[in-house]
Amino acid sequence: MKKINFKTLACAALMTAALSSCSDYLDCPTEDAYNTSSYYKDAAQCRAGVNYLYNSPWYDFQRGFFKVGEILSGNYYWGSSPYLNFTLNGSDEDLANMSASLWSVNTHATTVYDNLKNATGAPEDVKRACMGEALTWKAFAYFYLVRSFGSVPIIHSPIDIINSQQATSLHKAKISNVYDYIIKVLEEAITLLPERDETGKGRLDKYCAEALLAKVYLTKSGFSEEHTKYNNGTYSYITCTAHQRNQADLDKAAEYALDVIEHSGRSLEPVYSDLFRGDHNVCSENMISWAWSTQGNWTMQNSLQCDLGMKGFDEYGDNWGQYCGPSIDLQDAFGENALSPNRMNIDDRRKATMMLPGDQYDYFYSDCGGFDYLKFLYNGYPDHKSGGELYCPTGAAAVKHLYGDNADHIKYFQTAAGVQKSALWTHILRLADVYLIYCEAKIGNNGTTTDPKACNLFYQVRHRSVKSYDKDPSSLSWEDVWKERRLELACEGDRWYDFVRRYYYDPQGAINEVKSQRRNGYNNQDALDELYKNYYENGTWTVPSTLIYNTSTAAPNVTDRSFTLPLPSSDVIFNPLLMEAPEEYDLSGITF
Template sequence: MKKKYRLLRIIIPVILLLSGFSCSEDFLNRPPQDALTLDNFYQTPEQVNASTAPLYGWPWFELNDKAHWVIGDATSGNHWTNDGDMAQFFQLGVTQNNPRLNEAWNSLFRVIAHSNMVINNIPTKAGASVPADLKNRVVGEAKFMRATAYFYLVRLWGPVPIIENNSAIVFDSKIPRNTVESVYQFIINDLTDAASKLPAAYSGNDRGRVTKWSAEGMLAKVYLARSGWGQSGSRNQADLDKAKELAGDVINSSGLKLKPEYADLFQYKGEDAEKDNQESLFAFQWIPCQGWGTQNTNQAYWAKDNTLTGVGDGWGGYIGPTIDLQNEYEPGDKRRHETIMQDGDYYPELKKKDGGYTFVAQPNDGIGENACFAAIKKYVIGTPEDNNGKVCFMSTGINTYVLRLADVYLIYAEAVLGNNSSTSDADALTAFNAVRTRAGLPAKTSITFQDIFHERRIEFAYEADFWYDLIRWHYWNPSAAIAFINNQERGTYYWQGTTRMLNSFKITATDDSFILPIPASETDQNPKLLEPPVPYNFGK
């Protein structure tokens, strides 16, 4: 049994989850039942509807808690840290025993295990009173979640095992990795099916679930990433065309709009406002002040000090945005103020009872180092008094964006650009400039890859996305991606008298930097994870 322990530790809690875990106050609200089994759990429409509710929160929690942003923003050079485990990512020297690896790996396979449970059981075990369209819809939701988990896995680790049947793993936990090509095809198959099963919109308590547009938007992102895999100097045109088609359909047919103000994306206005956010195509959804694993913990780690949170957490004084990220902002970009705090920035929505909060950058003010003379603002929402009591220790209710409509706009622009050096295509410019002008910047009349790359870095800074942009760039232009990282300023500031001085620090990236090591706890118990990957048998 020892060799099976790691995988069983992921799968068994998923089974137990069906007997009563609640991830959302609205999604999952049913009376307790005794002797609940897979054969009688899915008997009513309410039970079937509840089966996918946890997939919006709890299984993702271990990823979101630290690994998500450490991988996405520290590795990419957006986020500075000298914390031991996290610094390994920042310095591109991650070892197999790093706890963030286990958190990400376990969380993603937990999502897959729960998704498999729904996909494999709803069609055959749902009660006679459950409508066919509801059964199709929840399977579509589960396939979206499974595909999204695999999309993270394939970009971070490359070849990984494709698991469709949880029971098979219980009896044989030594399974091989599958090729990158197989994993991408598996993701595309799942998202394509999800798009055909999911509705265009929801009403009532189901608002906030993934839709047809969520699936098409994520599929566009997958095709854009895959377009560079195995290429050299250019990208696969067929994949670029699919990304353009899918992103274009979301933009032109969904009726969804960007929020007018970037700042509104990151201010918590309550659960209903989170669900009604048109720009959010998929987000991890959190409930504040409930059990551990249901909440967003970002503020606890990112807020500069505990006066900003009012609940005893707020440990962000020793970390913060890199000098390189700070230098990336153009003058007048409104996103800077809403993403990072710099000296003199004022926030009326924080510490309201004191008249707001003004950030003062100091190298060491007795609270935190502020080594980069800046702090993180995004996802920092303030005290309980600032949020109608909906903040507790290490617990807020603001959702974590995974896919925003702004992302789809920029995907469309990049897919149109494709392998060209620049484009003045009217539709591409409309999509690109919709994101850019919202930030208070002038529209462009022609765009390049570097323009889009810059816009993506700034738009999604501290949303754990930039490392994945670097990975897909490395797919088709490795020397350029490596040079970009090696030229980043990852150093800190210090005072020499009254003069601010730069303590420069650069790192050396290589091709190996773009693939994470599989956790040692996994390879120790399944040596097949160290063997060459094999194609997946889609016909079995």
């Protein structure tokens, strides 16, 4: 996908607006003298004007995306991180960047939409498709905002807010209003988007928006204003009480998911690990992705390998993730044990998600004949030297979001990587997720279902990675789907939002599960390192009796307030009204 210059084309319609009112949560594009009347004149210009919405405004969300989705949820160990021990507050830098990025997406997507709507000369079908893409990204930004921060302002037209200097006097809308707004935006996007991406380059189509809408309805089904209490103060959190999910919303989730499944022409990729390789950036299963590139301005690239890769993993000296790794709790979920040299390998997703002793990868270090986890730790490869020891007390290391070394990057992308730069796309909505959305929607409030379609879809997801699971189940339980979602989507930034969805209608169940997780590491990292090193050098594996799971660190204090992230302090200082209870937002005046 050809990218464009972020400065000269990003939301140019704002250039005549009064920019002095901008804040972190109402991001303003760079001021410039660009004249939009001379642009959007043909299909290429329309598409170029939308391309950057697939990457740049999302860049500062990457770290928050992983920390919220995976560390907060108990899938990933990250030392004393406030995301691990639930001590997060509004001064956290990653939280502030996350919020600013999401509001930036809203502003940019809205302005690109307005520019396209007012443009003349371009083919109408391409113009409409690009407008639909912009609205889908706007909706996805709001979906992250409401699931992260709860009630937030609805800023349908950022330009009007800026021109009227209302940015410091915006009230939050009720959570139900925000979900209704997201639905309204996506319904409009669906009318604009084509049935298929004619470019074949991973652009959004109608079914991508429908897939997102199915997920929105599934999440919304559990939320009820009647069973919610808004609390004011520093954290502005919500308290929910247990109740049944809304059947009409569940039916809508199933309806949209099934339309995607039966009519989009998409299918699951045969090999699970292929989904996360560069030559599968664009594939049938990946529906909505951040489309990163190394061939452009800063913020267009994927930087996740820096946070997650072990020291020395690539040639650029920009990896610092050796102290962190997939949690022991996630290892338990996969039926694996870092204190054993024997890999069960009954689920292909485990190896594609985390490295453990004995694991080797042919898609990393293709110039070195492949990658061996323990060899890397204790011997290294030419131009790839680790610190010579195991640093992570869970014994595991990340796999997803890593591209490998520069030779791998060139192999898969035909371009070189760079310092904190890769072109590996981040998939934020996959077809397998849609399959499981349908399953959960059909289970609904009953706890189980015998729906044959749901049973078959569940089978397809599991059988791809667990070959011994060789026939459709006769019934599905909520617990089946809950666990399957974790294994299928582990380390893809989604798990915490599953907990938020569950908290809406089963708050105590969500609290209890998070509190019961094995979120700590083993109590003696040096002994774990020695265990691994002896096995690599001598082939001996003797676990000392002192090497046990760390129970001395208390379980996190998970409460109702834990499921709504604190608003960034910078936003609250700019607009103190954000600390007040939300107000009813009238959506009847929303037009496109």
